[in-house]
Amino acid sequence: MASSHLVRTEAVVLRRHDLGEADRIVTLYSGHYGKVRAVAKGVRRPTSKLGGHLELFTHVQVMLARGRNLDVITQVETLSSFLGLREDLWRAGHAYYVAELLDRMTEEHAENAALYRLLVTTLQRVATAQRPERAAQLFEVQALDLLGYRPELRRCVRCRGALQPDSIAFSAGDGGVLCESCRPSGPLARALSANALKVLRLYQDGDWETVNRLRLGDDLRSEVEQVLSDYVQYVAESQLKSITFVAALRRQGLATASQVRPAG
Numbered sequence: 292m293a294s295s296h297l298v299r300t301e302a303v304v305l306r307r308h309d310l311g312e313a314d315r316i317v318t319l320y321s322g323h324y325g326k327v328r329a330v331a332k333g334v335r336r337p338t339s340k341l342g343g344h345l346e347l348f349t350h351v352q353v354m355l356a357r358g359r360n361l362d363v364i365t366q367v368e369t370l371s372s373f374l375g376l377r378e379d380l381w382r383a384g385h386a387y388y389v390a391e392l393l394d395r396m397t398e399e400h401a402e403n404a405a406l407y408r409l410l411v412t413t414l415q416r417v418a419t420a421q422r423p424e425r426a427a428q429l430f431e432v433q434a435l436d437l438l439g440y441r442p443e444l445r446r447c448v449r450c451r452g453a454l455q456p457d458s459i460a461f462s463a464g465d466g467g468v469l470c471e472s473c474r475p476s477g478p479l480a481r482a483l484s485a486n487a488l489k490v491l492r493l494y495q496d497g498d499w500e501t502v503n504r505l506r507l508g509d510d511l512r513s514e515v516e517q518v519l520s521d522y523v524q525y526v527a528e529s530q531l532k533s534i535t536f537v538a539a540l541r542r543q544g545l546a547t548a549s550q551v552r553p554a555g
């Protein structure tokens with residue numbers, strides 16, 4: 292214990308699962324260290340000082356003892372428990388979605404302070420706004436942006452040409468909209484109405500008050516939802532593949548490091 296390094300950071304509880312008799316492993320998204328997995332020792336005992344502060348989605352200040360594999364939570368204090376999320380299943384569902392998306396799309400120990408701030412702001416909105424689903428959708432678009440997957444919505448992503456309002460398509464694989472001549476046939480690109488494109492651009496601009504005030508009919512709402520969910524799914528899958536790939540490379544690198552000879 293004497294050699295362990297103590298650090299303090301703000302964080303949000305994304306996930307937790309039980310470990311052994313009384314411990315729990317908690318996945319945190321922190322302001323200083325990105326995603327971190329840490330052990331909360333004895334947290335399931337009624338006498339634990341940590342208990343109650345580590346509920347899902349709680350915004351906390353934690354003290355971590357950095358470990359080789361897992362950190363250990365030594366102190367925790369609640370900054371906000373976002374009560375609205377605890378009293379309403381619809382809100383809680385959107386908070387789950389936001390937490391899971393962030394967990395799937397991020398690697399451990401990759402700091403992203405802007406993404407952390409977006410997470411806290413989003414949970415606050417999901418807990419209190421009239422339309423928590425809007426806050427979750429704005430999170431989808433803004434998080435993609437902060438993770439380097441900003442979709443091109445202004446001109447054709449392949450030829451950079453201008454778009455004709457009545458023949459636009461969205462292609463998740465290309466990462467944006469396609470003009471009529473670049474649009475492939477088949478299921479790889481879906482038609483996108485000019486209105487849905489406008490809504491997506493507003494999400495990308497990121498102004499919550501504007502997004503929150505939008506009045507969308509059922510068809511338009513479901514079109515926007517569908518395009519976003521296709522794209523998020525596509526990015527999450529490729530992100531997951533690249534995380535797995537990098538992890539495999541690292542393992543292989545460790546295994547073969549002694550055999551590697553510089554080229555030439």
Ligand SMILES: [Zn+2]
Nearest residue numbers: 447450470473
């Ligand atoms: Zn084009």
